[in-house]
Amino acid sequence: MSETEHEAAAGGTAGAGPTDGLRAGRRRLGVGMVGYAFMGAAHSQGWRTVGHVFDLPLGARLAAVCGRDGAAVRAAADRLGWAAAETDWRALIARDDVDVVDICTPGDSHAEIAIAALDAGKHVLCEKPLANTVEEAEAMAAAAERAAARGQVAMVGFNYRRVPALALARRMVAEGRLGTLRHVRLTYLQDWLVDPAFPLTWRLRKDRAGSGALGDLGAHIVDLAQFLTGEAVAGVSALTETFVRERPLPEASSTGITAAGTGADPGADPGADPGAGARADGRSGARSGQVTVDDAAVFTARFPSGALATFEATRFATGRKNALRLELNGSAGSLAFDLERLNELSFHDHTEPAASAGFRRILVTEPGHPYLEAWWPPGHGLGYEHTFVHQARDLLHAIASGTAPAPSFADGLSVQRVLAAVEESAEKNAVYTPVSGPTPTPAPVDASVNLA
Incomplete structure (x- = not known):
């Protein structure tokens, strides 16, 4: 099933909620989320629940979720309550039914996605830390300041x-x-x-x-x-x-804090370079790489x-x-x-x-x-x-x-x-x-x- 077919099968109603805390006559914003692992699941829980608990001036509809693996992101959309799935974050930003872009990806993509979303007229919620470098964070803050003049908001997800x-x-x-x-x-x-x-x-x-x-x-x-x-x-x-300072490379399906190592290629970034210092262990054949943080x-x-x-x-x-x-x-x-x-x-x-x-x-x-x-x-x-x-x-x-x-x-x-x-x-x-x-x-x- 394609992403378009997935949306049609969902009827475009997933996450909308016929009865919630939305005040009569107030509009509902479409949320598009990039990433669907640990933080994506937590953010989905928040978006699904908020309108059923609080009296809100605006509602939220779970419009679309994005990930690189088409089958996996469609499964995540079904599991987490999103109406549609996308495999390109640029396509998600371009959707007319997305008003808020929620970024739950690794830090190396925060700046590019957030700045593009703000420049496209979207509100943005970005997981912490804001970026990987001060220079990226400065560019994001500048983009947020420009967007604020147009009535947009940008917030960091420091949930505590x-x-x-x-x-x-x-x-x-x-x-x-x-x-x-x-x-x-x-x-x-x-x-x-x-x-x-x-x-x-x-x-x-x-x-x-x-x-x-x-x-x-x-x-x-x-x-x-x-x-x-x-x-x-x-x-x-x-x-x-x-x-x-050196660890085994993860198996293909390993991306989170419960990952397992088997010496296979890194699953968090299919086909990517495993990192500086990757080598084969001559005794076991397992591949390893350097920890750089x-x-x-x-x-x-x-x-x-x-x-x-x-x-x-x-x-x-x-x-x-x-x-x-x-x-x-x-x-x-x-x-x-x-x-x-x-x-x-x-x-x-x-x-x-x-x-x-x-x-x-x-x-x-x-x-x-x-x-x-x-x-x-x-x-x-x-x-x-x-x-x-x-x-x-x-x-x-x-x-x-x-x-x-x-x-x-x-x-x-x-x-x-x-x-x-x-x-x-x-x-x-x-x-x-x-x-x-x-x-x-x-x-x-x-x-x-x-x-x-």
Whole structure:
């Protein structure tokens, strides 16, 4: 079945939803998504669900999904609820029924797709990190600025901002509940690369991913640090390390974090060069290639206010699956968060008498908490997938109101500059390195959710 036939068979109604949160008489935007693996599935969940939960000024229809393999992308369209399938992202952008382009591809294609979509008059949502280099991110931010003058919006997919507990933490910091910030600590720990037999997927190749744990995990915690504090990182002192420098090439179907290595050609990019240093192991006949990104990054940082920060991002923390933790300490109080308990926020009020003061748990499930007015009764928790529903909600509100979304491409560029400074510092054996570029203006605290 061709892509056109697939669309006709679907009746052009997949993902439309006859009853959803769309206000009477309001139009529905067509979404076209490029990429359909892990992030594509998560974004699809958000687009499918948002109109059934929130009262929206605009609706969303899952118009088309794009991937290189025709059979695989058609299967993904059926599985994820997309009305049509395309094998060329340019064809997806050219579709009249696509108003929003959602980019869920490896970082090496972000800039080309995003700039083309913006120039074609589309709104854009792009997964993090925004790009593989500062130069690419600058070009994307410039394209977004030009598009904004035409009424388009461009947003980066830093989904952890949409965890209700972290949105509440941002509100509490902005209200002054912590006083003057002194310390910010963030760690993001995973262990899926501990096994040296794990194959050389695209995430381990600098030409595809830009960086390793630094861009994959570190981008998240840099963005959270800047989001929560309302400040941009001023400079860093960093170390990075690649613990396993050579890995087997993946089998043809291996593209994600559960890939298996057999020495076959890399499945994430059929027919591509397996990368610099690819060689055959004379003992087994298996082919291997060099890992060209970091496995771990640790760095200290300074904010313009004088607050100090520490960051750690690794995919070698044995036993840690997706452990994102943070703590902020101020003159008047502290906040702590653990993603494995994402409906909770720990708060210490240092203005209380010492005899009774201490960290207390805030269960972030009340209807007055960010995003929670649309979900379940108090005490009924949310999960990881809900952050993508909130992301879709906020983007639709930004488009409807004509306001700049958060995080914007300018915010993504700010993170990219920090990542570049980390790499530069690490190359100089942790020499303190200022972050280049102008200091971005913090986004309004509300970001279109009920933070007030």
